[in-house]
Amino acid sequence: MTEPADSRRGGTRTPRGFGIIGTGVISSIHARAIASLPDARLVAVTDVDHERANSFAAAHECAAEPDLDHLLARGDVDIVSVCVPSGLHAEVGIRATAAGKHLVVEKPLDVSLEAADRLIAAAGAAGVVMTVISQHRFDSGLIELRRLLDDGQLGRLVLGEASTKWYRSQAYYDSAGWRGTWALDGGSLMNQGIHYADLLLWCMGPVAEVTAMFSTQTHQVEVEDAALAMLRFASGAVGTVVASTAVFPGLPQRLEISGTRGTVVIEDGEIIRCELSAEGAEPGQLRSVTAGRSAPAGAAGSADLEIASHAAQIKDLIDAINEDRVPSVTAADGRAALEVVCAVYESARAGRTVRLPIPAGLLDDPAGSR
Numbered sequence: 001m002t003e004p005a006d007s008r009r010g011g012t013r014t015p016r017g018f019g020i021i022g023t024g025v026i027s028s029i030h031a032r033a034i035a036s037l038p039d040a041r042l043v044a045v046t047d048v049d050h051e052r053a054n055s056f057a058a059a060h061e062c063a064a065e066p067d068l069d070h071l072l073a074r075g076d077v078d079i080v081s082v083c084v085p086s087g088l089h090a091e092v093g094i095r096a097t098a099a100g101k102h103l104v105v106e107k108p109l110d111v112s113l114e115a116a117d118r119l120i121a122a123a124g125a126a127g128v129v130m131t132v133i134s135q136h137r138f139d140s141g142l143i144e145l146r147r148l149l150d151d152g153q154l155g156r157l158v159l160g161e162a163s164t165k166w167y168r169s170q171a172y173y174d175s176a177g178w179r180g181t182w183a184l185d186g187g188s189l190m191n192q193g194i195h196y197a198d199l200l201l202w203c204m205g206p207v208a209e210v211t212a213m214f215s216t217q218t219h220q221v222e223v224e225d226a227a228l229a230m231l232r233f234a235s236g237a238v239g240t241v242v243a244s245t246a247v248f249p250g251l252p253q254r255l256e257i258s259g260t261r262g263t264v265v266i267e268d269g270e271i272i273r274c275e276l277s278a279e280g281a282e283p284g285q286l287r288s289v290t291a292g293r294s295a296p297a298g299a300a301g302s303a304d305l306e307i308a309s310h311a312a313q314i315k316d317l318i319d320a321i322n323e324d325r326v327p328s329v330t331a332a333d334g335r336a337a338l339e340v341v342c343a344v345y346e347s348a349r350a351g352r353t354v355r356l357p358i359p360a361g362l363l364d365d366p367a368g369s370r
């Protein structure tokens with residue numbers, strides 16, 4: 001693990017220098033999250049669209065580099081945020097690891113397991129630290145749910161459901177050439193649903209098998225705009241994942257986790273219902289019923305709330321580098337969520353149940369046209 005020469009001065013650390021690769025929609029959340037952290041400083045950005053990079057750099061008071069090589073050559077960039085289209089994450093990330101940069105990779109890790117594995121291997125060989133964005137793990141409701149699970153308060157888990165029923169217009173898909181393509185984006189589950197799919201796996205543990213179907217109903221795109229899957233977890237519990245960009249006008253993202261001693265329901269990162277069995281009592285006697293929202297993630301204004309979870313994950317990566325530990329959301333976590341998405345697509349295409357782990361090489365082509 002590399003420690004930049006100037007990272008400690010007089011006992012206090014100087015902020016870690018960040019570079020952002022890709023200055024589109026999500027990059028401003030990264031820039032604002034970095035700006036909110038005393039341990040971080042945005043140094044430079046780059047984008048194949050030079051005008052976009054220049055105006056972004058002006059807005060966020062950093063340098064615009066003409067290309068990736070120039071950004072990666074900067075000694076004052078310790079960590080890069082990979083904010084390019086999803087199917088380019090591995091390609092760009094591998095170049096960054098070769099330059100010794102630590103990585104914040106936007107979700108999904110990539111759109112194929114083969115590419116994701118190449119990136120994970122490259123990061124391991126370079127000895128750099130990588131986290132894959134799953135910012136909702138840092139939402140207040142998820143932090144509380146994780147605590148309840150770690151305390152065993154839900155008992156043995158039996159059923160878990162994750163649902164992302166959103167609406168995206170055709171104009172959204174038409175806004176950039178990579179959107180709605182198998183090669184660079186994936187569909188409603190790969191792009192939008194993967195957030196809550198990851199939360200489901202975080203709560204329920206590894207998936208053993210997937211049975212799924214999908215459809216493309218309201219958009220002119222090659223990918224699915226509705227996906228539905230039944231999961232069997234390695235623990236023996238079962239669950240479902242639903243994702244769509246065709247549900248008008250869109251509903252809150254929802255996670256339901258049920259065990260032998262309790263159920264927690266989360267909507268948009270907040271606990272809206274928590275029912276736990278009384279301590280020492282038989283299931284059926286309720287200890288608490290919470291209907292109403294948990295406190296927000298600790299930030300004051302709505303602008304802070306928008307960036308709070310990204311900021312928390314980026315801070316966790318900086319702490320992991322400084323403390324020589326793995327980050328809270330690892331590359332393996334990002335791979336596990338990607339593997340379930342790939343299994344859903346394979347199951348839907350082949351009309352069969354897919355068992356995990358998926359054998360290496362089986363799903364190398366994200367378009368499924370092998």
Ligand SMILES: NC(=O)c1ccc[n+]([C@@H]2O[C@H](COP(=O)([O-])OP(=O)(O)OC[C@H]3O[C@@H](n4cnc5c(N)ncnc54)[C@H](O)[C@@H]3O)[C@@H](O)[C@H]2O)c1
Nearest residue numbers: 022023024025026047048049083084085086106107108176
């Ligand atoms: N965590 C979240 O909530 C969240 C939200 C939105 C997007 N994302 C993810 O962020 C990524 C980007 O999505 P977006 O909506 O910002 O896309 P976008 O199209 O708005 O931005 C992507 C940018 O990358 C640039 N680019 C493309 N190829 C490049 C290359 N080789 N080198 C440098 N720049 C390059 C494009 O010119 C564009 O400006 C996707 O992987 C997406 O899944 C995550």
